[in-house]
Amino acid sequence: MAHKETYDLVIIGTGPGGYVAAVRATQLGLKVACVEKEPRLGGVCLNVGCIPSKALLDSSEYFHLAKDHFADHGIKTGNLSLDLKTMMARKEQVVAELTENVRKLLEGNNIRIFHGSARLVAGDRVEVEKNNGSAGKSDRQTLAAKAILLATGSAPIQMPGLEFDGKRIVTSTEALAFKSIPKHFGIVGGGYIGLELGSVWLRLGAKVTVVEMLPQIAAAMDGQVARTLDRILRKQGMEIRLNTKVAGAQTTRNKVKVTLEGNGKEEIMSCDRLLVAVGRRPLTRNLGIEQAGVETDPRSGQVLVDENYRTNIPTIYAIGDLIAGPMLAHKASAEGIAAAECIAGLSGEVNYDAIPAIVYTWPEVASVGLTEEQVKERNIPYCIGTYPFSGAGRARCMGEKDGFVKLISHSKTDRILGVHIIGPRAADMIAECVLAIEFGASSEDIARTVHGHPTFSEALQEAAMAVRKCSIYAS
């Protein structure tokens, strides 16, 4: 049955972009509705992305510590065993609780939630189709809106010759829910998703091979940090094949035979599961953007927006993985807040020079701002200060000696241009650096800020001191 309701704002998608935008818009007095096609709210991030991957990274790290490191601390674990079913159930529980929290958050803010697939009918109308399961019938409902915000996120890119079958050739979604530990887990793509999921299954006992076409894993990272991560992961037992292309794959009942091309040679790699993690594409399929006349980038498929997140159709806005920029949850949320403010007539904005990027391997990698390669490319005069975690007392207490902090500042103004950290708790340490860049801080500002002792953040202070060759502890 079709009927019409009017909202100030209808948001399509309840990922970290959509649901955060909904709450902000409500705070600003707008009447808001959200449409979500999945039964659970929270998008990729909460259901099949950031949260389940971190839950498994934490569980698998505990297993690895108990197996390989507790003995160093005098803790005997006896006959250690792994119950994968319980580990997966715990991950499920974390996801269920957090997605339910999003529902409560939206309901608590009087935001209407519609479950169903949304499609643009016009610049001021959204059709929601609710599938009624096996009966094959569907309810359609039209929502009238003064403004519409597209926040439908992204989906994994499928490579020709490596079509996903959900069993042998899989996306990250299936790799987060294997029922048994693969003997040999092949991964196409050395980006953060491949490295994080590779780390999970490596720690749980799989042989892991990462195949990367480029000469470096985590291509967007500072080169020195990426090389260090490569060395540490290999030391942990991960096989990494750089400069290697995957030409195709053949699946049998139990195996995937992957054709690799590198150094002018062809080779077959046999594994029992193959994760293809070569990037994600904006999710615009069946969204009705063509009919509504919303412009997209013909190459990337991203929805084109101006500085107010407005598309070429003045009442339609877009944010998150759907538009240009890094595909990250915190970037989507920041855009959600800014877009809601713009829609409400304020001037919301996001500082794209201060968006942290994190890889949750162990050690973690976190960075913000320019890499050394980018600074060189732009001919910016710069200074570097580095400090190893092996020199930080707290890291020593934890038995963590790998990694370092690298701080890049302008050689004339001392303004911080970028910070790159590989080491324990890098993900949390980067927040101070993001704030420093937001405030236009100098390396001296960090160097003269008193940092608690003993903490990992002392390594950041020492790196900042090292910029002007004043590090107290560096030899």
Ligand SMILES: Cc1cc2nc3c(=O)[nH]c(=O)nc-3n(C[C@H](O)[C@H](O)[C@H](O)COP(=O)(O)OP(=O)(O)OC[C@H]3O[C@@H](n4cnc5c(N)ncnc54)[C@H](O)[C@@H]3O)c2cc1C
């Ligand atoms: C394995 C993995 C790990 C990740 N780890 C991290 C991490 O640690 N940190 C980080 O910052 N980022 C991480 N990401 C990326 C992060 O998940 C995304 O950047 C983020 O979810 C994007 O948010 P979004 O709101 O744009 O879209 P999404 O989270 O993708 O949400 C979009 C929502 O829209 C819904 N939708 C789509 N089409 C329709 C339609 N037609 N009608 C109704 N609803 C629709 C979808 O069902 C979905 O719920 C990870 C991603 C993956 C895959």
